[in-house]
Amino acid sequence: MQKKTSIYDIANALGITASTVSRALRGHTNISQEITQQVKDMAKKMNYRKNTVAVNLKNGYTKTIAVIIPQLNRQFFASAIDGIEEIASKSGYNVIICQTRNDVTKEKKAVQLLSESVVDGFIVSVVTDKSDYAHFRNVLDQQIPVVFFDRYPLASDFKRICLDDFEASMHAVEQLASLNKRKIFHFSGHQHVSIWRERTRGYLEGMKNLGIEVPKEWISENTLTHEAGVRAAEKMIRDNNIPDAIFSSSDHPLIGALFVLRKNGYRIPEDIAMTGYGNEMFTSYTQPSLSTVDQRSAEMGREAFVQLMRMIRGESIPDEIVLRHKLIVRESSMPAAAAGGAGVKKKPK
Amino acid sequence: MQKKTSIYDIANALGITASTVSRALRGHTNISQEITQQVKDMAKKMNYRKNTVAVNLKNGYTKTIAVIIPQLNRQFFASAIDGIEEIASKSGYNVIICQTRNDVTKEKKAVQLLSESVVDGFIVSVVTDKSDYAHFRNVLDQQIPVVFFDRYPLASDFKRICLDDFEASMHAVEQLASLNKRKIFHFSGHQHVSIWRERTRGYLEGMKNLGIEVPKEWISENTLTHEAGVRAAEKMIRDNNIPDAIFSSSDHPLIGALFVLRKNGYRIPEDIAMTGYGNEMFTSYTQPSLSTVDQRSAEMGREAFVQLMRMIRGESIPDEIVLRHKLIVRESSMPAAAAGGAGVKKKPK
DNA sequence: ATGAAAGCGCTAACAT
DNA sequence: ATGTTAGCGCTTTCAT
Numbered sequence: 001m002q003k004k005t006s007i008y009d010i011a012n013a014l015g016i017t018a019s020t021v022s023r024a025l026r027g028h029t030n031i032s033q034e035i036t037q038q039v040k041d042m043a044k045k046m047n048y049r050k051n052t053v054a055v056n057l058k059n060g061y062t063k064t065i066a067v068i069i070p071q072l073n074r075q076f077f078a079s080a081i082d083g084i085e086e087i088a089s090k091s092g093y094n095v096i097i098c099q100t101r102n103d104v105t106k107e108k109k110a111v112q113l114l115s116e117s118v119v120d121g122f123i124v125s126v127v128t129d130k131s132d133y134a135h136f137r138n139v140l141d142q143q144i145p146v147v148f149f150d151r152y153p154l155a156s157d158f159k160r161i162c163l164d165d166f167e168a169s170m171h172a173v174e175q176l177a178s179l180n181k182r183k184i185f186h187f188s189g190h191q192h193v194s195i196w197r198e199r200t201r202g203y204l205e206g207m208k209n210l211g212i213e214v215p216k217e218w219i220s221e222n223t224l225t226h227e228a229g230v231r232a233a234e235k236m237i238r239d240n241n242i243p244d245a246i247f248s249s250s251d252h253p254l255i256g257a258l259f260v261l262r263k264n265g266y267r268i269p270e271d272i273a274m275t276g277y278g279n280e281m282f283t284s285y286t287q288p289s290l291s292t293v294d295q296r297s298a299e300m301g302r303e304a305f306v307q308l309m310r311m312i313r314g315e316s317i318p319d320e321i322v323l324r325h326k327l328i329v330r331e332s333s334m335p336a337a338a339a340g341g342a343g344v345k346k347k348p349k
Numbered sequence: 350m351q352k353k354t355s356i357y358d359i360a361n362a363l364g365i366t367a368s369t370v371s372r373a374l375r376g377h378t379n380i381s382q383e384i385t386q387q388v389k390d391m392a393k394k395m396n397y398r399k400n401t402v403a404v405n406l407k408n409g410y411t412k413t414i415a416v417i418i419p420q421l422n423r424q425f426f427a428s429a430i431d432g433i434e435e436i437a438s439k440s441g442y443n444v445i446i447c448q449t450r451n452d453v454t455k456e457k458k459a460v461q462l463l464s465e466s467v468v469d470g471f472i473v474s475v476v477t478d479k480s481d482y483a484h485f486r487n488v489l490d491q492q493i494p495v496v497f498f499d500r501y502p503l504a505s506d507f508k509r510i511c512l513d514d515f516e517a518s519m520h521a522v523e524q525l526a527s528l529n530k531r532k533i534f535h536f537s538g539h540q541h542v543s544i545w546r547e548r549t550r551g552y553l554e555g556m557k558n559l560g561i562e563v564p565k566e567w568i569s570e571n572t573l574t575h576e577a578g579v580r581a582a583e584k585m586i587r588d589n590n591i592p593d594a595i596f597s598s599s600d601h602p603l604i605g606a607l608f609v610l611r612k613n614g615y616r617i618p619e620d621i622a623m624t625g626y627g628n629e630m631f632t633s634y635t636q637p638s639l640s641t642v643d644q645r646s647a648e649m650g651r652e653a654f655v656q657l658m659r660m661i662r663g664e665s666i667p668d669e670i671v672l673r674h675k676l677i678v679r680e681s682s683m684p685a686a687a688a689g690g691a692g693v694k695k696k697p698k
Numbered sequence: 699a700t701g702a703a704a705g706c707g708c709t710a711a712c713a714t
Numbered sequence: 715a716t717g718t719t720a721g722c723g724c725t726t727t728c729a730t
Contacts, residue, residue: 006707017717022709030715049491051404054707057722062402066447081421085448089459094467096413097446099434110438117400118443118725142353142398199425217650252384255634282631285604349601355723366701372724379699403723406706466707 002239005046013070025050035114063301064094065308066119070102070109070151071125075280076297079123080149083301084123093120102127108135121312123304129153130192146211146309149304150295151195159311161303161321165195168293168325169202172208172247172275175291176333177210181244181273182286187223187232187253197225199249199277205348217241220253229253245333251292258286258332274332288331295325305347354395360622362391372483374399413443414657417459417466419451419476419500423571424629426474429498432650433472437468442469451476457484462542463562472653473481478502478540494660496593498653499644508660510653510670514544517642517674518551519597520576521624526559530594530622533561536572536581536602545573548598566590573598578605586613592621594682600625600641602634607681609637623681637680645672 007021014021016035024031024039042048056062067084069077081097088095093319096119102106104127110137111122122139124146133153139146140157163314168271176184188202189196200219207214217239222230232253237260248254254276258268268288276283276293283290300323307317356370363370365384371387373380378503391397405411416433418426430446437444445468449456453476460471461484471488473495482502488495489506501509525533535552537547549568556563570579581602585591586609597603603625607617615621617637624640625632632639649672656666 004707008707018707019709020716022707023716026709032715035715049465051406051707053402053411053466054722055709056402057400057406057706057724058708058710060722070649072421072430073424075422078427081446085421085446089447089455094445094463095447097434098438098444099431099432106438116398117402136495141396208606209382257523273716280630280633285631285635287636353723357723367723368702369700371723372700375725381699384699400723403706404725406708406722407724407726409706497729 004051005048006047006051007047009275010039010042010048013046014038036234055065061120062094062118063092064096064119065098065121065123065305066098066110066114068098068100068107068124070125072097074278076150076278076295079297080301080304080305081294082116083298085301086298086307087302087305091305100127102343104128106134110349111135111139115139115142115144119144121308122147123134123301123308124148125151126153126193128190128192129194134159145308147304147308147311149260154194156319159307159317159319161300161307161323163197163295163325164322165198165325166202166205166237168277168327169199169247169249170206171202171325172277172291172293173203173206173210173328175233175327175329176245176247176273176275177206177274179333179335182210183244184210184218185236185243185246186214187218187248187250187257188221189224189249190222196249203247205293206231209331216254218243222252223248224250226252229256230260231256233257236261237264242266243272245269246275248276250272251278251280254290255286258290269332269334270336275327279328283328284330286332289328292328292335294326294328296326299323353400354397355400356397358395359388359391361396362395365520384435410469411443411467412441413445413468413632414470414654415447415449415459415463415471417449417456417471417473419449420476420625421446421448423627423684425499425615425627425644429474429653432647432656433654434650435647436651441516442656449476453477453481460488461483464488464491464493468493470657472650472657474500475502475542476500477539477541478543479489483542494657494659496653496657498649501673505668508656508666508668509514509674510649510656512644512649513671514547514674515551515554517676518548518596518598519555520551520674520676521622521626521640521642522555522559524676524678525594525596525622525624528554528594528618528622528682528684529560530592533567533594534585534592534595535563536578536599536606537552537568537570537598538598539571545598551666552596567592569602572602574631575601575605578602578607579609580605582606582609585610587651591615594618594622596671597623597625600627600629600639603639604635607636615686618681618683619685624676625691628677632677633679635681640679640682641677643675643677645675 007018011018016143021039024036085095097112107127136146150160150162188200191197223232254274277293279292279294283292310317350447356367360367360370426521429575434444447459452573456476485495497507497509497570537549540546572581626642628641628643659666
């Protein structure tokens, strides 16, 4: 295997120096048309490729950023990455993606590794926001910018882009209440993650504003998966404690509950209305279609990248950017009359 | 902003040389316990971080691979990346992800850029397999390994991991036929992409084996999106040309068709049975749940990475690895009796 | 067990 | 307009 050709090889072949070749290749002004052409021809002839690693070493940056997320397999994260990738590639940046699978150890390892001069910055949605984020503090200490989105650590010196989860949840609860639902249950997530806490807070505040007392059985903790939703619904039936409505912090458990409740003869939304969170693709495909909170994922991704760029350029940016949610009302929380025409679906966004 | 500390700084502080520091840091045998400890302490004290770019330049490789795919937002690709990422991170490799959004120009640009000493290898699912893959030939010429998966170019010197799309499609058609369906329509994709061609071939072969003539109106070309599925179903109704069953090369148009047909009073699967392709999450959430071909996405991703590693190590690998499909039969293609208990859903895998 | 020196490929400040 | 030189941070061969 022949060695790769470098600018020195081109220089030698042409009887000039490497600097000239370097300049010619980059279209520097102070190089004659003639030489420039010769260099380019020779480069092509010798099958020359720039060595980006050498350039990076010289420059001190890599034009690469890392995106660290819990999992790819969620509409929200997939779209957020879409948004990031879209402008990143326009700006000539590469994007390294790491899934933490909700494992703090993986998160630490990835951050540690990538912060060793591999990337110029991080866009992160954290596993947990409780206490254990020394690894990010560390990265910041090395002057590597970090922007958090959606799930952020609590410390004040971390920049973040997030949704108005609190308001969104209040909004969802109010909308359910507008259907004369009062016994509204809640599927919540781990309380050590910012977004789940905020959503639960919003639910509670919404209920409070409605003057509705919330017994603790109305809240189903750590109910974020399909299976957890199934279990929660089965418990409702077993305990003969059936709600008027459910507000879920995620679409996934809601689907599980939907199937169990429907199978047991409950009509959605007449008997039980439902609203989820995340605008997963499947929410417009179920019967009835599911109301859900859209998290503006692509915008969030784009915004995160834009802010990260500013930090990389040394500009100062706001500590927090809050995007406004979109409550998507579908059949599962429509007045019975309106939802009547079941089977009629709009195409998803 | 203070400059980052290098091994020279540590060496100076300790009155030793950089080579010793380098060796100590990597736990080289020939360095005394004592010095090793001193170096490590000093490194911590001076907040030293390895410069991966310098290491890469020295080593001539980056321990980074690129995954180039049409879009992230498909269950198949998301899971394939899951699979790749899983072992990649175990093997200490970073993964750069690029979406081509089905734009050959983007594909070329990304491949060109990343092949400039940025990555050690590529895992690719191509935009199109027709003629225009000089960019990959180019990469191979530079001794950078490439493994294709799912969608591959036709030339023989490209390695690939793929599904037995032809057999899978035949299988799906046979299964539909086993329900006494004979007028089986087909939603197909662009014929300039390997997988769509294979699936259509499998459909045709399956029909031929059943002794069923296929008029060309039975095949709906370029029907890969939700909207295209809606249009296709509307056309069936308009033309009063209703099938017994539909075999679709993608789950997405099938959903569109499902809603239109159901709204028009057709019962699924009694009047029209259906089978899709891709095992999107939503296929188990619809009513009826949709039969679909599972493409073994995670395995495919893992296999692609394993083969790529072998190529990187200089080992030779087979030209083609074919994974066996899984036909997932759900309510939309079950005998009417079995599908009777509609509303009962199994949780998705 | 440790040091000296060269070099990975490129760029840029400083000549001329 | 082109050349000279030094250096980005690390590893490694060859000494000692």
